[in-house]
Every structure is written in C-alpha cells, then in structure tokens.
Amino acid sequence: MAVMRSGLLLRGFFHASPLPGIHRNAVALPPLRAETAIGRVRCAGSEPGDRGQKVSSRLSMMQQVLQEAEERARSAGSEPTPKITLDHVTVNFARSGGPGGQNVNKVNTKVDMRFNVKDAHWLGERVRERILQMEKNRINKDGELVISSTKTRTQKGNIEDALTKLQEIIDAASYVPPPPSEEQKKRIQKLAAIGEQKRIQNKKALSTKKAIRRTRDSWD
Numbered sequence: 001m002a003v004m005r006s007g008l009l010l011r012g013f014f015h016a017s018p019l020p021g022i023h024r025n026a027v028a029l030p031p032l033r034a035e036t037a038i039g040r041v042r043c044a045g046s047e048p049g050d051r052g053q054k055v056s057s058r059l060s061m062m063q064q065v066l067q068e069a070e071e072r073a074r075s076a077g078s079e080p081t082p083k084i085t086l087d088h089v090t091v092n093f094a095r096s097g098g099p100g101g102q103n104v105n106k107v108n109t110k111v112d113m114r115f116n117v118k119d120a121h122w123l124g125e126r127v128r129e130r131i132l133q134m135e136k137n138r139i140n141k142d143g144e145l146v147i148s149s150t151k152t153r154t155q156k157g158n159i160e161d162a163l164t165k166l167q168e169i170i171d172a173a174s175y176v177p178p179p180p181s182e183e184q185k186k187r188i189q190k191l192a193a194i195g196e197q198k199r200i201q202n203k204k205a206l207s208t209k210k211a212i213r214r215t216r217d218s219w220d
Contacts, residue, residue, distance in 0.1 A: 092111075109158060113146070131170070147166055148162070
C-alpha cells in the first residue's frame with residue numbers, strides 16, 4: 001500500500017498545473033511507475049564500477065598467490081634437502097615380538113626413535129611446520145615424532161630403518177612443487193574470472209527474486 005500511495009503522489013505531482021515561471025509548452029516528465037522505481041533501485045556496492053573492482057582485486061590476489069609459489073620454488077631449488085643423523089634423535093630399545101628364532105622375546109632389537117620436531121632448528125621453519133601438520137597423529141605433547149622399527153632382527157638394522165623412515169618424512173616436507181607454467185597461469189586466471197562472474201550472476205538473480213517478493217507482498 002505504501003508503494004501505491006507514493007506512486008499516486010508522484011503521479012499527481014507531475015500532472016499538476018505548471019508552476020509560475022515555467023512555460024506551458026515545456027516537455028512534461030512521464031509519470032513514474034511504482035514497479036519501475038523499485039526495479040531500478042541499486043545498492044551502493046552493486047554498481048558496475050564496484051563489480052569491476054571486485055573482479056580485478058580477486059584476480060590480483062590470484063596473481064599474488066602464483067608469484068609467491070614461484071618465489072618459493074626458486075628459493076627451495078637452491079637449498080639442499082636436510083639429512084637426519086643419530087645426533088638428531090633419541091633411541092630406545094625394547095623386546096621385539098614376532099618370528100625371531102631362539103632370540104625371540106629375549107633380545108632388545110625393537111627400536112623406538114624420538115625426533116623432537118619443535119627443537120630441530122637445523123630444519124627450516126616451513127619444513128618443521130609441514131612435519132607437524134603431516135605427522136600430527138604421531139607427535140606427542142612434547143613435540144616428539146616417535147618412529148618404531150622391528151623390520152630386522154638386529155638393533156643396527158632397525159636403527160637404519162627408523163632413520164630411513166624419518167628421512168622420507170623430511171624429504172616429503174621439504175618438497176616444493178614446481179611453479180605453474182604460463183599456460184597453467186592463464187587457465188587458473190580464466191577459471192577465477194569465470195567463478196567470479198558466476199558468483200555475481202547468482203547474487204544478482206537472488207537480489208531480483210527478493211525484489212519481486214517484496215513487490216508482491218506490498219501489493220497484498
């Protein structure tokens with residue numbers, strides 16, 4: 001009802017007699033329609049200029065991510081992968097179960113190796129954080145990564161096996177994927193632009209649906 005009243009008031013205003021000082025032959029403005037007035041109302045944030053700024057800002061953010069990936073790859077390429085030794089770990093022995101012949105359950109051949117990730121400052125910060133994330137289920141509250149080995153029947157063999165497992169973890173955490181090629185960059189930027197376009201279209205469709213619903217409710 002409020003929309004109808006405002007439309008009638010505006011219509012009456014533009015059809016009233018001309019004001020003093022205004023020529024009678026002046027072109028009169030067409031009467032406003034309530035539906036048109038509502039349909040053309042825009043929010044400040046939905047102007048075409050702002051939309052372009054949003055798209056460009058998202059694309060620039062994507063370009064920044066790609067640039068950081070390139071810098072990471074360049075810096076990692078010049079650094080050798082760190083190697084772990086017995087000086088970096090604590091080793092405990094226990095009785096090993098399973099087949100072992102006459103020495104089964106008699107000789108402490110099982111190896112429990114503890115590697116304190118938080119105190120391993122000989123590793124880069126990125127590598128330490130990566131290990132903490134990858135092996136969070138095997139790291140205790142003291143920040144120690146515990147590796148066990150019963151692969152062989154000797155302490156020496158199991159120590160070497162545990163060190164190999166730790167080195168594989170460090171290698172995986174130190175790995176940096178190569179930077180994307182120019183073709184991959186263009187594809188990523190294209191997909192980002194398409195995704196932003198779809199987001200704006202969905203937002204516009206939802207806004208139109210809400211406007212139609214409000215208009216219908218006002219006529220009721």
